[in-house]
Amino acid sequence: MDILDDADLKRAGQAFCVGEDLYGVSVTQLKERLTILEAEQARIAREIDKKTKDLSSAETFFGKT
Secondary structure, three states, X not given: OOOOOHHHHHHXXXXXXXXXXXXXXXXXXXXXXXXXXXXXXXXXXXHHHHHHHHHHHXXXXXXXX
């Protein structure tokens, strides 16, 4: 599976639920899920970085440290 953009990631993530039973899921499907979850983890990390920078800028602007 290639790198997923946000729209692809949203569609791909609808195919399964976190915590569901994995008994009937193939190795290929498990690898695809892992790719999707890794992409989501990276997306969340980018958002945390962005929000942290935004918060830091706001604190600097308003004089809070």
